[in-house]
Amino acid sequence: MSSVNTKKTELTVRVASIKQVAPAIKEFLLEADNVSLPAYSAGSHVVVLMESDEQESKKIFRNPYSLLSDSDGENSYRIAVRLQDSSRGGSVFMHQSVKEGDRLTIKPPANLFAPYWRAKKHVLFAGGVGITPFMSYLPEMLRRSAEVEMHYMFHSNVTGAYQDELSQMLGDKLHCYDSDQSVRCRIYPVMAAQPIGTHVYICGPESLVKAVQSAADELGWPASAIHYEAFSAPAPGKPFVAELKRTGKRIEVGSDESLLEALEAAEVDIQSSCRGGVCGRCMTPLIDGQADHRDQFLSDDEKARQDCVMPCVSRAQNDKLVLDL
Amino acid sequence: MSVSPKPIQTFRDDFTYTNSDYAIERFPFPFPEDAYRYSVNIESHKMPGVKDSVSEHFHDVDEHYLSEMAERDLVIKHRPSCCITLPHMDLACWDLIDLSMHHLSKDYPEHFSLEKTDDQWVWENRLLGLKDSFTFGDSSTLPLPPLEYIGRQLQGDIALMDQRDNSLFMDAGVVTCPADWSLAFDAGMSFSEWHGPVPFVHSEGIIDRALKFLMAIPQGGATRRLNWTLTINPRMDTSPEVYPDWGKDKTTVTPENVGDKVYLRVEMQVFDRMPRSNALMICIRTYLISMNDLVTNPVWAKRMHRTMQTLPPELVEYKGLTRFHPILVEWLSKYDVE
Numbered sequence: 001m002s003s004v005n006t007k008k009t010e011l012t013v014r015v016a017s018i019k020q021v022a023p024a025i026k027e028f029l030l031e032a033d034n035v036s037l038p039a040y041s042a043g044s045h046v047v048v049l050m051e052s053d054e055q056e057s058k059k060i061f062r063n064p065y066s067l068l069s070d071s072d073g074e075n076s077y078r079i080a081v082r083l084q085d086s087s088r089g090g091s092v093f094m095h096q097s098v099k100e101g102d103r104l105t106i107k108p109p110a111n112l113f114a115p116y117w118r119a120k121k122h123v124l125f126a127g128g129v130g131i132t133p134f135m136s137y138l139p140e141m142l143r144r145s146a147e148v149e150m151h152y153m154f155h156s157n158v159t160g161a162y163q164d165e166l167s168q169m170l171g172d173k174l175h176c177y178d179s180d181q182s183v184r185c186r187i188y189p190v191m192a193a194q195p196i197g198t199h200v201y202i203c204g205p206e207s208l209v210k211a212v213q214s215a216a217d218e219l220g221w222p223a224s225a226i227h228y229e230a231f232s233a234p235a236p237g238k239p240f241v242a243e244l245k246r247t248g249k250r251i252e253v254g255s256d257e258s259l260l261e262a263l264e265a266a267e268v269d270i271q272s273s274c275r276g277g278v279c280g281r282c283m284t285p286l287i288d289g290q291a292d293h294r295d296q297f298l299s300d301d302e303k304a305r306q307d308c309v310m311p312c313v314s315r316a317q318n319d320k321l322v323l324d325l
Numbered sequence: 326m327s328v329s330p331k332p333i334q335t336f337r338d339d340f341t342y343t344n345s346d347y348a349i350e351r352f353p354f355p356f357p358e359d360a361y362r363y364s365v366n367i368e369s370h371k372m373p374g375v376k377d378s379v380s381e382h383f384h385d386v387d388e389h390y391l392s393e394m395a396e397r398d399l400v401i402k403h404r405p406s407c408c409i410t411l412p413h414m415d416l417a418c419w420d421l422i423d424l425s426m427h428h429l430s431k432d433y434p435e436h437f438s439l440e441k442t443d444d445q446w447v448w449e450n451r452l453l454g455l456k457d458s459f460t461f462g463d464s465s466t467l468p469l470p471p472l473e474y475i476g477r478q479l480q481g482d483i484a485l486m487d488q489r490d491n492s493l494f495m496d497a498g499v500v501t502c503p504a505d506w507s508l509a510f511d512a513g514m515s516f517s518e519w520h521g522p523v524p525f526v527h528s529e530g531i532i533d534r535a536l537k538f539l540m541a542i543p544q545g546g547a548t549r550r551l552n553w554t555l556t557i558n559p560r561m562d563t564s565p566e567v568y569p570d571w572g573k574d575k576t577t578v579t580p581e582n583v584g585d586k587v588y589l590r591v592e593m594q595v596f597d598r599m600p601r602s603n604a605l606m607i608c609i610r611t612y613l614i615s616m617n618d619l620v621t622n623p624v625w626a627k628r629m630h631r632t633m634q635t636l637p638p639e640l641v642e643y644k645g646l647t648r649f650h651p652i653l654v655e656w657l658s659k660y661d662v663e
Contacts, residue, residue: 039423040544041602042603044603108544108545111603118489273543
């Protein structure tokens with residue numbers, strides 16, 4: 001079933017403006033010249049392809065960024081990028097190399113974090129730049145007259161973008177917590193106060209996701225009512241070799257790059273979308289070797305079969321994987 | 326070739342439905358080899374497709390357009406539950422309106438046109454004599470609920486599935502020509518629930534893989550597959566609600582009338598991601614061809630015989646062919662003489 005060819009769908013956009021929206025967050029307004037940009041749903045992201053010319057080697061970063069603003073807005077996209085302390089290169093590139101007027105290549109919108117529209121109430125927990133997916137949730141939730149409340153945690157010396165915009169949309173349903181003013185969110189009481197039928201959405205650091213999940217567990221919430229955005233850079237691991245059965249290529253996978261990135265660098269034709277082990281697009285048949293499965297796409301049974309692997313996040317248990325590529 | 330729909334023919338009572346030579350030539354014959362094999366047979370529905378084929382355009386408008394729209398009107402009037410939209414699916418219906426109006430007006434400009442000024446749209450369907458102005462996204466500005474409005478202008482059944490809880494849910498649809506399934510029964514069900522009765526697919530993991538595949542369909546990644554069954558008489562509405570009308574037809578097949586009575590029914594199922602709602606759309610476009618017309622193509626005739634001959638008994642039963650399957654195989658055998 002992996003024979004469907006949907007690649008070559010990339011879009012070229014122009015950076016129309018760049019705005020500092022928090023000390024470490026820049027917003028990029030992207031416009032298309034002659035074509036109309038595809039519409040998108042609340043919670044969608046685009047993957048931005050960035051080619052950086054380092055002295056030693058050319059490297060391509062492909063980072064997913066949530067689309068801000070209303071899904072039925074004008075013919076432009078907005079994304080916001082936080083300069084990461086431990087950047088693997090993508091956010092540094094966006095912050096330091098991209099200038100107004102530049103062209104960027106992006107992949108069309110995809111959605112792995114859609115709201116659960118049948119919820120009686122939506123509670124949004126955002127941490128720092130994790131506010132971004134909710135910037136597309138809110139206009140659609142308000143259009144549908146959905147009940148919504150937001151808890152927004154940030155460090156005002158670093159993050160905390162869009163507070164005015166949020167306050168206009170949400171009024172007293174917006175609760176802000178600035179750690180740099182020592183104001184903290186007590187998650188348990190917020191969760192305990194919610195009516196049955198509430199769905200919770202979390203976008204932020206893993207510690208925030210864990211905190212909400214453990215409060216939910218203690219309060220007996222069903223796991224299906226807790227939604228979180230699973231973006232994060234693929235975790236590093238031991239180096240290993242990928243052997244490609246069909247072409248005979250041997251590809252070295254370094255410890256701080258993913259198998260997918262190594263395949264792309266070797267110009268292997270491979271599809272991908274979320275690059276976070278969620279969507280399943282990069283699924284690759286595994287002929288030999290034991291994969292260290294780190295994705296959320298395959299079931300436990302499928303992982304145990306060791307007959308396919310998600311190269312965007314998964315690695316080798318030992319020193320080699322043989323792939324049907 | 327430019328399409329000009331025929332005057333209205335019937336899919337019930339006197340069954341005046343016929344296929345022209347051109348319709349026979351382009352019929353989507355579903356069997357790729359000489360024995361039956363279960364396959365998911367998914368292909369990209371990338372546009373434009375092969376010229377003059379049923380997948381040349383996103384929506385195939387053919388000579389039966391007026392007949393199928395008249396039939397749809399009859400079914401909706403008799404059975405309003407064939408058209409359901411759960412409240413959270415309104416935006417998905419507008420996604421479908423956007424998609425369909427853009428494709429139809431671009432692919433068949435002689436029949437359809439769309440003018441847009443911001444969110445003020447003017448839609449003209451000259452085949453049905455419609456010209457409507459409305460505000461995009463505002464359901465109160467349409468003469469009918471949005472899904473019924475566009476469904477009455479499209480050949481093929483439509484289902485819009487909400488994607489949540491790691492599954493797809495049948496939460497909206499207009500279904501007037503189903504191959505023995507009911508939207509009223511399936512509405513609100515998850516993917517594995519409504520596929521419950523299908524043999525083989527659960528134990529072989531096919532359902533799980535198909536679900537994952539569908540959930541991963543991205544925007545701009547429309548795909549299609551063919552499905553098939555056999556229907557007695559060219560009857561579009563074979564839904565369980567009207568089983569008393571068509572179930573008894575199965576007993577009317579005789580060795581003398583097989584060629585007239587038995588129709589191969591092929592569904593071209595198109596799946597696409599709806600951009601604003603993230604719903605998954607499935608359009609099930611049904612084509613009917615009589616055995617007499619089918620055997621005018623000797624390759625199809627031989628292949629039809631071999632496929633029917635090797636069809637597993639569970640599928641004969643599931644597809645409801647038991648009563649007439651032996652008569653059909655015997656009749657087809659004369660076209661497979663080598």
